[in-house]
Amino acid sequence: MSAHKTLKLIGFVSIAISLSFGALFASAQEKFGFGKPAHPDEIARYNSDIHTDGSGLPDGSGDVALGAEIYEYQCALCHGEELEGVPEMGANSLHEGRRDIKKLPYASSLFDFIRRAMPLTDPGTLSNDETYGLVAFLLNETGVIKDDNLTLDAKSLAAIKMPNRQNFIIDPASRFTAEDLQ
Amino acid sequence: MTQVNKTNRRRFLQASLASSAALLAKPASAQEVVLQPARSTGRTIFEAGEYGMPSEFATGSRLIGSANGLHGGARTPLSESHGIITPSGLHFEVHHGGVPDIPPHEHKLLIHGMVDNPKIFTMEDIMRFPSVSRIHFLECSGNGEQEWSSPSSPTTTVQQSHGLTSCSEWTGVPLKMVLDELGIKTEAKWLLAEGDDSSRMGRSIPMWKVIDDAFLVYAQNGEFLRPEQGFPLRLLVPGFEGNMNVKWLHRLELSDKPWWTHQEVARYSDPRPNGKKVVFSFYMDAKSVITSPSSTMTLNGPGFYEITGIAWSGRGKVAKVDVSTDGGATWQEANLQTPIFNKAHTRFRLPWMWDGKEATLQSRTTDDTGYVQPNYEQLYALQSPIGMMHNHAIQSWRVQQDGTVINVHHV
Numbered sequence: 058m059s060a061h062k063t064l065k066l067i068g069f070v071s072i073a074i075s076l077s078f079g080a081l082f083a084s085a086q087e088k089f090g091f092g093k094p095a096h097p098d099e100i101a102r103y104n105s106d107i108h109t110d111g112s113g114l115p116d117g118s119g120d121v122a123l124g125a126e127i128y129e130y131q132c133a134l135c136h137g138e139e140l141e142g143v144p145e146m147g148a149n150s151l152h153e154g155r156r157d158i159k160k161l162p163y164a165s166s167l168f169d170f171i172r173r174a175m176p177l178t179d180p181g182t183l184s185n186d187e188t189y190g191l192v193a194f195l196l197n198e199t200g201v202i203k204d205d206n207l208t209l210d211a212k213s214l215a216a217i218k219m220p221n222r223q224n225f226i227i228d229p230a231s232r233f234t235a236e237d238l239q
Numbered sequence: 240m241t242q243v244n245k246t247n248r249r250r251f252l253q254a255s256l257a258s259s260a261a262l263l264a265k266p267a268s269a270q271e272v273v274l275q276p277a278r279s280t281g282r283t284i285f286e287a288g289e290y291g292m293p294s295e296f297a298t299g300s301r302l303i304g305s306a307n308g309l310h311g312g313a314r315t316p317l318s319e320s321h322g323i324i325t326p327s328g329l330h331f332e333v334h335h336g337g338v339p340d341i342p343p344h345e346h347k348l349l350i351h352g353m354v355d356n357p358k359i360f361t362m363e364d365i366m367r368f369p370s371v372s373r374i375h376f377l378e379c380s381g382n383g384e385q386e387w388s389s390p391s392s393p394t395t396t397v398q399q400s401h402g403l404t405s406c407s408e409w410t411g412v413p414l415k416m417v418l419d420e421l422g423i424k425t426e427a428k429w430l431l432a433e434g435d436d437s438s439r440m441g442r443s444i445p446m447w448k449v450i451d452d453a454f455l456v457y458a459q460n461g462e463f464l465r466p467e468q469g470f471p472l473r474l475l476v477p478g479f480e481g482n483m484n485v486k487w488l489h490r491l492e493l494s495d496k497p498w499w500t501h502q503e504v505a506r507y508s509d510p511r512p513n514g515k516k517v518v519f520s521f522y523m524d525a526k527s528v529i530t531s532p533s534s535t536m537t538l539n540g541p542g543f544y545e546i547t548g549i550a551w552s553g554r555g556k557v558a559k560v561d562v563s564t565d566g567g568a569t570w571q572e573a574n575l576q577t578p579i580f581n582k583a584h585t586r587f588r589l590p591w592m593w594d595g596k597e598a599t600l601q602s603r604t605t606d607d608t609g610y611v612q613p614n615y616e617q618l619y620a621l622q623s624p625i626g627m628m629h630n631h632a633i634q635s636w637r638v639q640q641d642g643t644v645i646n647v648h649h650v
Contacts, residue, residue, distance in 0.1 A: 088420050091367050092358040099359065100351045103490050106431055106441060109499050147306030155627070156505055163499050170501030174336060174438040177309055181437075225504065226511070228520040
């Protein structure tokens, strides 16, 4: 191959490389420009998740009595009168074994899950008050907080210290330390 | 007149048939052989259907397990799978709230939280980004959970014990490229991925993984995703447990801390021998299984058999697979099908002469990080005898003298 041809080839290869995304734009400020800005109202409609410190918990409150009533009508069919679980409905016990509510590290996980995913056949229909009531009922039933008059709202739910919290440890492979997770 | 001719003709035919039968004893000349009639025409091209279906004689179908149809799943027929790619219709699925079929023109992806400019993308927006196609396995971390403490049954098949893993070519857009559009704030360390199914499945994913190789996927094996795989959009975090590869992806939120969602703390976490529970155990570690011969198959007498199976690792490429026919006393290196892909099923094969005596077949893989697949004894020390998720122990199949194969634990 002549020197002239080799040079031409090198030129071609370097053009091909510069076409990979890194160098697609002349400056870092330049973008593809796809998508449209998300308005705060739009974000709020979908942003339902709750952090372990309670941030994201909605307004409202509910007590054990309200929770017991909702449980009876909307949950017992699958989870059983005594929280024992109804295997034919595919639901586990909520007071023993792997899905034991006492074993959860944070009450926020329970509130978030019930509000987003339960009842299985009709999720997203529980009001905030009903969800607070259900968490109060379940924590009372499983003995985490033995108080038949327990009422929960954003502040009191965020303050709950679950008894099993210290038994959760971090997978070293996740490359995070305990502090990173607080 | 006519009558006579017909009779004559018949006589002639009979005579020639007889002589042709006699000729068969001698070397026949080509035109004297009676050809096997051709097959009938079968179905017409018009009947082919606009989407081709397998032969009605082809075996291999998924095994469905669910009490209520809304949560549960279906397992891939591994013993009837060949090579490394799982056809989309045989890919395993696990759901927590049913399977929506979302019109793509209605689907949107919201990205917000610790970004400079929160944005909403339509499917059209997402598909305009430069795309990539990559071959990756996907495995539910509950794969093999019933086998953990003891074999669930001698007749448990490889589909039942290992069928929650599959491998596809996925096409989509690197998530980092999309996030760069919005500007990632330096404090952002975690990403919440949320699905638009009835359960609004949510998982926390570390940003280093997002930056490394996560991608937004819209196609599988050359066609759009199936509804059960998250059509029109799913997340792929290659090598991480199946549940994190959130389907029907509609929201991503960046934060400085993880969410500890119920799914990640109650379901997808691992008990340890000391009573502790490990959270955020994302990796699907190196694992392999012999798919043939395997439980419920019968070997038809001593002689040649090919031992074959699949190996994979969530941490990289399969470096080697060793096979034992004597329950781990001695090992032989199997042949690996090439090319070997990163975080993908890898087919292994080993020729074997069965001598007709009882044999315990095992496979053990080593990935390119040097991690060696453990046996059950080692796994119990590592995790817990009562553990459930992330069972990646060596599987043993026992070939009995009569040729039948059963599921056993051997160390």
